[in-house]
Amino acid sequence: AEKKVIAVSIPAADHGWTAGVVYHANAAAKEINKAFPGIEVIVKTSPSASAQVSAIEDMSATRKMDALVILPHSSEELTTPVKTIKEKGTFITVVDRGLNDPHIQDLYVAGDNIAVGFNTAKFLVEKMGGKGNLVVLRGIPTVIDDERIKGFQDGIKGSDLKILDIQYANWNSDEAFKLMQDYLAKYPQIDAVWANDDDMLLGVLEAIKQSGRKDIKFALGGNGMKEIIEKVKAGDAMTPVETPYPPSMIKTAIYLTAAHFAGHAPVRGALKLDAPLITKDNAEEYYFPDSPF
Amino acid sequence: MADVAAAPPRAQHNWSIGWGDAGPFLALAALVAIGYLINPDFLSANNIANVVTRSAFIAIIAIGATFVISSGGLDLSVGSMAAFITGVMILFMNTVAPSVGTAAIPLGMAVALVTGIACGLLNGTIVTVGRIEPFIATLGTMGIFRALITYMTDGGTVAIDRSLRDAYRPVYFGDVLGVPIPILVSLAVALVAAYVLYRTRYGRRCVAVGANEDVARYSGISVTRIRITAYVIQGACVAIAAICYVPRLGAATPTTGLLWELQVITAVVIGGTALRGGRGRVWGTVAGAVILEFIANLMVLSDFVSEYLVAAVQGVIIIIAMLIQRMSKR
Amino acid sequence: MADVAAAPPRAQHNWSIGWGDAGPFLALAALVAIGYLINPDFLSANNIANVVTRSAFIAIIAIGATFVISSGGLDLSVGSMAAFITGVMILFMNTVAPSVGTAAIPLGMAVALVTGIACGLLNGTIVTVGRIEPFIATLGTMGIFRALITYMTDGGTVAIDRSLRDAYRPVYFGDVLGVPIPILVSLAVALVAAYVLYRTRYGRRCVAVGANEDVARYSGISVTRIRITAYVIQGACVAIAAICYVPRLGAATPTTGLLWELQVITAVVIGGTALRGGRGRVWGTVAGAVILEFIANLMVLSDFVSEYLVAAVQGVIIIIAMLIQRMSKR
Amino acid sequence: MNAAQAHVPAPDGGPVLRAERLGKAFGGVTVLSEVTLDIRPGEIHAIIGENGAGKSTLMRLLSGYLQPSDGELLMDGAPIRFHTPSHAQSVGIALVHQEILLAEALTVAENIFIGREIARFGRLDERAMREAAAAQLAAIGCSVSPRARVGDLSIANRQLVQIAKALLGTHRVVIFDEPTAVLTHEEVDPLLDIIRALKQRGVAILYISHRLDEVERLADRVTVLRDGRMVGTYEAEGLTPQRMASLMVGREFASLYPPKLEPELGEPALEIAHAHVPGFVNDVSLTLRKGEILGLAGMIGAGRTELFEGLLGLRPASFGEVRLHGRPVHFRSPAEAARAGLGYLTEDRKGKGLLLGERLAPNLTLAALDRVHPFARLDLAGEAQQLDRAVRSYDIRLRSRDARAGQLSGGNQQKLLLAKVMLNDPTVLVIDEPTRGIDIANKSQIYAFIQSLVREGRSCIVISSEMQELIGLCDRILVMRSGRINGELSGDAMSESNVALYATSSVARERALEENAHG
Numbered sequence A: 001a002e003k004k005v006i007a008v009s010i011p012a013a014d015h016g017w018t019a020g021v022v023y024h025a026n027a028a029a030k031e032i033n034k035a036f037p038g039i040e041v042i043v044k045t046s047p048s049a050s051a052q053v054s055a056i057e058d059m060s061a062t063r064k065m066d067a068l069v070i071l072p073h074s075s076e077e078l079t080t081p082v083k084t085i086k087e088k089g090t091f092i093t094v095v096d097r098g099l100n101d102p103h104i105q106d107l108y109v110a111g112d113n114i115a116v117g118f119n120t121a122k123f124l125v126e127k128m129g130g131k132g133n134l135v136v137l138r139g140i141p142t143v144i145d146d147e148r149i150k151g152f153q154d155g156i157k158g159s160d161l162k163i164l165d166i167q168y169a170n171w172n173s174d175e176a177f178k179l180m181q182d183y184l185a186k187y188p189q190i191d192a193v194w195a196n197d198d199d200m201l202l203g204v205l206e207a208i209k210q211s212g213r214k215d216i217k218f219a220l221g222g223n224g225m226k227e228i229i230e231k232v233k234a235g236d237a238m239t240p241v242e243t244p245y246p247p248s249m250i251k252t253a254i255y256l257t258a259a260h261f262a263g264h265a266p267v268r269g270a271l272k273l274d275a276p277l278i279t280k281d282n283a284e285e286y287y288f289p290d291s292p293f
Numbered sequence B, C: 001m002a003d004v005a006a007a008p009p010r011a012q013h014n015w016s017i018g019w020g021d022a023g024p025f026l027a028l029a030a031l032v033a034i035g036y037l038i039n040p041d042f043l044s045a046n047n048i049a050n051v052v053t054r055s056a057f058i059a060i061i062a063i064g065a066t067f068v069i070s071s072g073g074l075d076l077s078v079g080s081m082a083a084f085i086t087g088v089m090i091l092f093m094n095t096v097a098p099s100v101g102t103a104a105i106p107l108g109m110a111v112a113l114v115t116g117i118a119c120g121l122l123n124g125t126i127v128t129v130g131r132i133e134p135f136i137a138t139l140g141t142m143g144i145f146r147a148l149i150t151y152m153t154d155g156g157t158v159a160i161d162r163s164l165r166d167a168y169r170p171v172y173f174g175d176v177l178g179v180p181i182p183i184l185v186s187l188a189v190a191l192v193a194a195y196v197l198y199r200t201r202y203g204r205r206c207v208a209v210g211a212n213e214d215v216a217r218y219s220g221i222s223v224t225r226i227r228i229t230a231y232v233i234q235g236a237c238v239a240i241a242a243i244c245y246v247p248r249l250g251a252a253t254p255t256t257g258l259l260w261e262l263q264v265i266t267a268v269v270i271g272g273t274a275l276r277g278g279r280g281r282v283w284g285t286v287a288g289a290v291i292l293e294f295i296a297n298l299m300v301l302s303d304f305v306s307e308y309l310v311a312a313v314q315g316v317i318i319i320i321a322m323l324i325q326r327m328s329k330r
Numbered sequence D: 001m002n003a004a005q006a007h008v009p010a011p012d013g014g015p016v017l018r019a020e021r022l023g024k025a026f027g028g029v030t031v032l033s034e035v036t037l038d039i040r041p042g043e044i045h046a047i048i049g050e051n052g053a054g055k056s057t058l059m060r061l062l063s064g065y066l067q068p069s070d071g072e073l074l075m076d077g078a079p080i081r082f083h084t085p086s087h088a089q090s091v092g093i094a095l096v097h098q099e100i101l102l103a104e105a106l107t108v109a110e111n112i113f114i115g116r117e118i119a120r121f122g123r124l125d126e127r128a129m130r131e132a133a134a135a136q137l138a139a140i141g142c143s144v145s146p147r148a149r150v151g152d153l154s155i156a157n158r159q160l161v162q163i164a165k166a167l168l169g170t171h172r173v174v175i176f177d178e179p180t181a182v183l184t185h186e187e188v189d190p191l192l193d194i195i196r197a198l199k200q201r202g203v204a205i206l207y208i209s210h211r212l213d214e215v216e217r218l219a220d221r222v223t224v225l226r227d228g229r230m231v232g233t234y235e236a237e238g239l240t241p242q243r244m245a246s247l248m249v250g251r252e253f254a255s256l257y258p259p260k261l262e263p264e265l266g267e268p269a270l271e272i273a274h275a276h277v278p279g280f281v282n283d284v285s286l287t288l289r290k291g292e293i294l295g296l297a298g299m300i301g302a303g304r305t306e307l308f309e310g311l312l313g314l315r316p317a318s319f320g321e322v323r324l325h326g327r328p329v330h331f332r333s334p335a336e337a338a339r340a341g342l343g344y345l346t347e348d349r350k351g352k353g354l355l356l357g358e359r360l361a362p363n364l365t366l367a368a369l370d371r372v373h374p375f376a377r378l379d380l381a382g383e384a385q386q387l388d389r390a391v392r393s394y395d396i397r398l399r400s401r402d403a404r405a406g407q408l409s410g411g412n413q414q415k416l417l418l419a420k421v422m423l424n425d426p427t428v429l430v431i432d433e434p435t436r437g438i439d440i441a442n443k444s445q446i447y448a449f450i451q452s453l454v455r456e457g458r459s460c461i462v463i464s465s466e467m468q469e470l471i472g473l474c475d476r477i478l479v480m481r482s483g484r485i486n487g488e489l490s491g492d493a494m495s496e497s498n499v500a501l502y503a504t505s506s507v508a509r510e511r512a513l514e515e516n517a518h519g
């Protein structure tokens, strides 16, 4: 019988989290290609949305594609092109950043961005007795970023927690380091910091450490980066909790798609990975020492 | 002195110019041959049509850049200008669509053109009247255009209204006698541009300004006017590209047009236009844009390059393409 | 000709040249004044120290770029070269740390320098021997460096070994008599660079090559050797910047050095170096780097710029800084 | 607008253009003051003066390239200000620059028509422009192709193109700033004919030249400038070159050429055998002896410049053998040649000789950095002394030590270039056009200088388009034609007619063929 081809289209590694995605996608491809002789997984990365549209066009123009696993660069730009592929009868698995039209996908695997923001906010409200000054670092203008911010804002609603400032640091630790230095220069009293991704949290922590300031009680991130989970495990006072948003979701998605072809029953539907608070108690479950992320 | 201008050297000279100009096309041919060897699917009609259609955006913008660069300028803002124009156009169309229906599309196109021309005018004015190094001036406006659209759309994302989507679709996906519309548009733009650059006073002066500003000025050419016009042409070209682009992606996002400026300049230079000005090659630019898109395509079609190394292989191929181009000039 | 070197005209001439070179410093002063008006915290010792320390990387790299640019070249690869060097250095230190302990740090620094020099050599060779437009050549190596480090580190993130972190930390966070070490390093680099550019034969030749390649060649200068050396200096500067950078966040990531090339070129040009070559200003470059970092800092410290518009305001300020620089030249 | 056709008669007998107490200062330094001048229709008015006297500055004021700081211009008796060169052109004033101002990347025809392209219904009429350009060029005796790239042309041909460009259109005043400095005699004659024809049509001509014999032949009136001031305007009738020279320098002027020494020819200093420079030089062999001044004559395109550029490794070339002082040598760069003791002074001072935007001292020492600065650290004080010495020995006239090379007058640039080459202390010196744009007093200094060089035991090859200079200075002359040595002259055989004969006809080859046939 002919091999079933699963094409995986993901963004190129442009920050820590996407680097993790590329790592897990490649790992999944290797494992599946070895384990299932009837399935071939090919992975293609693209540095931009338009390059990603081109890549899936190219793959569908030149080879038969039984399934497409895609983590879209952006929802708007990829919706129509993925739809075109779907119309040729390809099985579509969408990961993380959703498409504008959910009818296109056969399978959806994603984290819960609202929860990432909301659960972090709830933790702060509780621990800080409902009041205090916050600063926030956000990522790149995208739906995901918006959702996390929205979840966070919903979470502090009704409390006296006040967001002093919110600026973009592009999910980049360097920019976060600088931004945090500037926040520290600008605000004499900051009670807690939230960076909506762990890449940025690394920069924030470095800036706080250098300033020697004692007013900051919490500096929290999100995404489940290895280094941060280690802190949580160790009971770090400033970063005692974390929310998961594992790049390994791509691996899950690829495996589920492979199961659709190799398995006995069709796989369909949506899998929403939860974003519960990771605390010292459950941190071990979220710790993957071999992952690059 | 009758014996000075002997025929042979002159003829030889012409001949060598011919080859020099053939450089980008030779590089393109080499690439196509290699592509075929790597993966025969590469030459399937479908794939070729896709790739060439895609290259239309960069080609159209790069044709504008050919004017700017051959007049001795540079424009780094084209990518974010494209995002800005796309955003303005979509916002406008979405606003008027409820009242005018699909007539919003031609109106939107007009708005896009006007916006592009205004952006070009801004760039040209800062560069010439402000006498600021084009690199810096357009780096500045690059930030400005990007930020404006982010601001106008509260984060930079705006999708085209569903009611317009299908009516607009053919502009990218349609064809005339089998030739995709973006290809026709870019051919038309290239034809007009080649005519303007090679056959009109303006084109001649544009190149003269790039070749030697003093000589041009002393010959009574208004260097300022010529340069500004080049930036305006660039703006119009970006607008045309944006008009074709909207139906493909259906939205402007914060990453629309990101780093296009580098691709555009690369296409122009691979095409044989001199980055210091004084020499412009419209068809070479088009070939350059197609080359870049073919390289990207080849990366997807070939399976033996690790995903991590794609950028490296692209870099190497671009350098080799330049070497081929260079060598053919001997 | 007794009237030749009359004193008054000479003095006057010097004065006007002096002003021209003061441009970037005037722009910096204007910025500091505005910053203070907007938010007095701007001038707090702490803030100033932070910002100037931060500007050190760009300053050090831009000092290297001053050589490349004044010799008539360009290097777009510096950002990804920085990431590459950082990655190679960390990988190396992590590998040897178990056996040599903290001696890994000086060894790593040596490795970084060698890597930087090799990268510069590669760039210089492609540009001169391959005779490829620097813009394109270094755009190519930009992809190559970035891809190589991504490949070597499986995605590009590699953190420095815990056992080295504390020993290395002072290189960024330490100070001597209250002056942060990166500031001292960049001052040292600038001093050496100014000496080389203004006071040595090499510096003379470098600027001559940028001013007029033919004149340089006819004067017996090896244009190739001078240009390659400029790229090597650039490579060494990137390595020094990387060495200071590593302890800051303790890791190389896929975003390390992203778009630094644009900042670097902007700093150089704001500083008064001519982008077409033939004129280099080391201290101006340093001022340019500080200006850029101050602008970014001001964006955060001031309250009236929407987060969406930051890039636009930055663009406007850069253009204004160039205008101040320009105007002071009259 | 048709090529070189037009003329407009002056409305009355008065001057077309009048300068009244014209003055110019650059950043506070006055270079021209109180110049009052009438330019009449149908006259050839020569302006002479030493290098740096202010001739070019005056011409630029008259044609809109510079704005006067003092005084005013009157056209047809009414005051007028030229805001731009094209403004001056539009009222009929054209300037042929001393320095070549053409876009190298463009073709001859493109350059000639920059800014006034011929178009039909908006479409460029290339053919019309090429034909007009060719006609214009032919009229001044230049036969380069309108399609040739200016960057590929020799300096002389560029100058002719520049003249053709300036002459295109309708003129009332045409200003020539040293138009013949880079031309050979054969090329000068058609140009002088053109100038006379313009005069016949009532055009007013201003003519600058350091070739005083030319001035004598051509001019109706002569204005002499010295140090930026008028010495006076004289009827040319009866004004001998001798007299002109003494008016220029303000003292009696003796003879131009130093008396010839009886050359004590020594060992061969430079031997070149079977030189080939593809496209330019075909199997040239020559020997220069120690203590000799060897002239190299020929017309544009003869390949003299390329021969030596090839020798220095500046362009692809092959040699049977090259020996310097008996030792076989092969130079890959001018630096290697300089180290071995061979110096070459380029004919293209603006493009290949000097960094025009740079100060004088760095320019002076650029080719001899290792010599002037023994250590990597620059010896700025030593360099300043070198400049002082050069300024003194070569009589370089400048208004300020901080001047940029490009601000020197043409002649002084040439002297700076000579000083630059001599800094390497060459034992064999090749000077390509040593006195291009040099005034008569300086010329004689340079000749004396060359002679003192050979007296010290050095040897010298002089490439020159001025036959008299070669005849007056050299011990022996080789004449090149179309990339070959076409004849050798020495002693009494060194005459203008012989040089011209060998330069223009293939006598030598015919003779050789004849001999072959007989032998």
Ligand SMILES: Nc1ncnc2c1ncn2[C@@H]1O[C@H](COP(=O)(O)OP(=O)(O)OP(=O)(O)O)[C@@H](O)[C@H]1O
Binding pocket: D026, D031, D049, D050, D051, D052, D053, D054, D055, D056, D057, D058, D098, D397, D398, D399, D407, D408, D409, D410, D411, D412, D437, D439
């Ligand atoms: N742009 C300038 N800035 C400063 N000084 C200048 C400038 N242009 C010319 N000069 C000075 O003005 C003086 C006159 O120069 P000009 O070129 O008119 O001399 P010239 O008579 O044409 O000499 P030559 O015969 O050598 O060409 C010179 O001392 C020159 O250095």
Ligand SMILES: Nc1ncnc2c1ncn2[C@@H]1O[C@H](COP(=O)(O)OP(=O)(O)OP(=O)(O)O)[C@@H](O)[C@H]1O
Binding pocket: B003, B004, B005, B006, B007, B009, B010, D144, D145, D148, D152, D153, D154, D155, D156, D157, D280, D298, D299, D300, D301, D302, D303, D304, D305, D306, D347, D465
């Ligand atoms: N047939 C031709 N048509 C046009 N240009 C020519 C032709 N032959 C030679 N040339 C030009 O003439 C130049 C070659 O001679 P060049 O003038 O440098 O020699 P030369 O003997 O040194 O003469 P000179 O120094 O008097 O100009 C070349 O640059 C070339 O472009």
Ligand SMILES: O[C@@H]1[C@@H](O)[C@H](O)OC[C@H]1O
Binding pocket: A015, A017, A018, A096, A097, A144, A171, A196, A197, A198, A223, A245
């Ligand atoms: O790229 C994004 C990552 O950085 C963010 O933290 O999580 C969601 C991803 O899509």
Ligand SMILES: [Mg+2]
Binding pocket: D055, D056, D057, D098, D177, D409, D410, D411
């Ligand atoms: Mg002059």
Ligand SMILES: [Mg+2]
Binding pocket: D154, D304, D305, D306, D347, D432
């Ligand atoms: Mg010559």
